[in-house]
Amino acid sequence: MAKISGRRLAAAAITAALVVTGAATASASAAEAGDAPMFGLYGLDGSGNAYTYVPQGDGTLSARVQFETGMTNLKFVGLVDNDADNLADGRWQLGTSGNIYYYEGNSPAKKIGYGWDIYNTVVSVGQFGGAEGGDLLARDNKGDVYLYLGYGDGTVTKRLKVGYGWDIYTQIAGNGDLDGDGKGDLVARDKSGVLWLYKGTGDQKAPYAKRTKIGSGWNQYNTLFAAGDLNMDGRTDLVARNAKGELYLYAGTGNAAAPYKPKALIGTSGWNTYRLFF
Known part of the structure; x- marks a missing residue:
C-alpha cells in the first residue's frame, strides 16, 4: 500500500528547506546555467520498504x-521531473518480469512498456536528449x-541506439547537469575503478560527447547514484556507498575538469540495508 503522505512530506520538507536556508535563490541562479534536480534521496530495502x-x-x-511498502520484485526505480521545475513529478518502476510502469501522485500505475x-x-x-520530459537510458x-x-x-x-561497448562499466549514474552548460550529463565507472564523465549534448542522435577521465579508485564503492542536488547549492551531486555501509556525498562543482569536491561522510553505517537508491 502506498504511503503517499511520505511523498508529500518529502516534497514539502524540501521546499521548506530551500526557503529557510536561502538555497532557493542560489538554486534559481544556478539553474540559469544548469539543471540540479531536488528529489531528496530514497532507499528501497530487501523487504520492499522504501x-x-x-x-x-x-x-x-x-x-x-517511510515512503511506500510492497515494492518487491523490482530491478529499477527512477524519479523523473517532467516540467523542468527540478522537483519529481513521478517515478518509473521496472519489474523483474520486464514490464515497466509509471506512477504519478494518486493516479493508477501506467504500463509504458514490456520486454525490458x-x-x-x-x-x-x-x-x-532534448525532448519535453525526462528520458531513460538502458544498457543490454x-x-x-x-x-x-x-x-x-x-x-x-521507441528506443534509439546511442552507443555500444558499455559493458566495460560496472556503474552508470546521471540525473542533472555537471558542467553548467544546461545539458544533462552521465558518469560511468569502469572495471578498473576509473570514473568517466560523458558530457551531454542535447542531441538525441548523439546525446553525449567523448568521455573524459574524472579520477581513479572508485572501486571502493558498491553503489554510485546521482541524487540531484543534496546540499542545495544548485549543482548536481553524487552519492557513493561502500561495503561497510557508509554513505558519502561528492558535491558537484559545476566544472567539467573537476566535477566533484572531496568526499564528505553523510551516513556512518547501515546503508547496506538498501538494494536500490532512487
Whole structure:
C-alpha cells in the first residue's frame, strides 16, 4: 500500500528547506546555467520498504520517513521531473518480469512498456536528449546503450541506439547537469575503478560527447547514484556507498575538469540495508 503522505512530506520538507536556508535563490541562479534536480534521496530495502531522506541544506540528510511498502520484485526505480521545475513529478518502476510502469501522485500505475528484462542497467537521466520530459537510458547484456525520450507524461518513445561497448562499466549514474552548460550529463565507472564523465549534448542522435577521465579508485564503492542536488547549492551531486555501509556525498562543482569536491561522510553505517537508491 502506498504511503503517499511520505511523498508529500518529502516534497514539502524540501521546499521548506530551500526557503529557510536561502538555497532557493542560489538554486534559481544556478539553474540559469544548469539543471540540479531536488528529489531528496530514497532507499528501497530487501523487504520492499522504501524510505525518503530530506536534504537539510548542508549536505546532511534528515531521519528517514517511510515512503511506500510492497515494492518487491523490482530491478529499477527512477524519479523523473517532467516540467523542468527540478522537483519529481513521478517515478518509473521496472519489474523483474520486464514490464515497466509509471506512477504519478494518486493516479493508477501506467504500463509504458514490456520486454525490458533485456536490460541490466536502466538510468533516469533527466532531459538528456532534448525532448519535453525526462528520458531513460538502458544498457543490454551486449553493452549496447539505448535512449528512450520522454513525452512528459511518463510515456517514452521507441528506443534509439546511442552507443555500444558499455559493458566495460560496472556503474552508470546521471540525473542533472555537471558542467553548467544546461545539458544533462552521465558518469560511468569502469572495471578498473576509473570514473568517466560523458558530457551531454542535447542531441538525441548523439546525446553525449567523448568521455573524459574524472579520477581513479572508485572501486571502493558498491553503489554510485546521482541524487540531484543534496546540499542545495544548485549543482548536481553524487552519492557513493561502500561495503561497510557508509554513505558519502561528492558535491558537484559545476566544472567539467573537476566535477566533484572531496568526499564528505553523510551516513556512518547501515546503508547496506538498501538494494536500490532512487
